Amino acid sequence: MAVSTKWPPKLSNEAAYELWRKxxxxxCKLSDLSKKKQALAIHLSLDGRARISTSELEVDALESDDGVKTILEKLDGLFLVDKGRRQFNVFQELYNLRRPDGVEVRKFISQFEHTYSEFTKQNMSLPDSVRAFMLLASCKLSEGEQQLVMSAMPEVRYDQRSESDFFWRIWWACQ
Structure with a gap:
């Protein structure tokens, strides 16, 4: 993504509000715009519920040294109250994730990693073994393939990165 010092980042996904806020x-620290114009630029970059919400603010309030703070406070009231719902949505997405028929395991593991990354962006994490078991379950392996993956593993750990690790066992079981 290209960064512009004149135009603020877009809020493309309300679920990622906290990341956008950061x-x-x-x-604001990099922008060439004066403090009095930064909030105006942010307002113009918004759409949807965010734009409607900041439209309630007076232009004079935006065109002040504290304009960015005013916008962020207004948007915090709109989006941060939805934190529990956002957390549930990403949890549900991870919990219900299943490898579609015909999709290679290696490609699916990449999708699982991305989904888990979205999960962690909501300040949540899973114990290592639970994460490994969720991956195993979401790969939709046969019972025999699951047993093959689990065989000879003294400890199930998601973060192993060697030839005998969990990922390789899943991939190998599906060949």
Missing amino acids: DIEIW
């Missing part, structure tokens, strides 16, 4: 704080 990006705005960084952008």
Whole structure:
């Protein structure tokens, strides 16, 4: 993604509000715009519920040294109250994730990693063994393939990265 010091980052996904908020704080430090114009630029970059919400603010409030703070406070009230719902949504996405028929395991593991990354962005994590078991279950392996993966493993650990690790065992069982 290209970064512009003149135009603020877009809020493309309300579920990623906290990440966007941090990006705005960084952008403000890098921006060539004066403090009095930064909030105006942020407002114009918004759409949907965020734009409607910040439209309730007076232009004079935006065109002040504290304009960015005013916008962020307004948007915090709109989006941070939804944190529990956002957490449930990413949990549900991870919990219900299943490898589609015909999709290679290696490709699916990449999708699992991405989904888990979204899960962790909501300040949640799973114990290592639970994460490994979720991956195993979501790969939709046969019972025999699952037993093959689990065989000769003294400890199930998701973060192993050797020839005998969990990922390789799953991949090998599906060949």
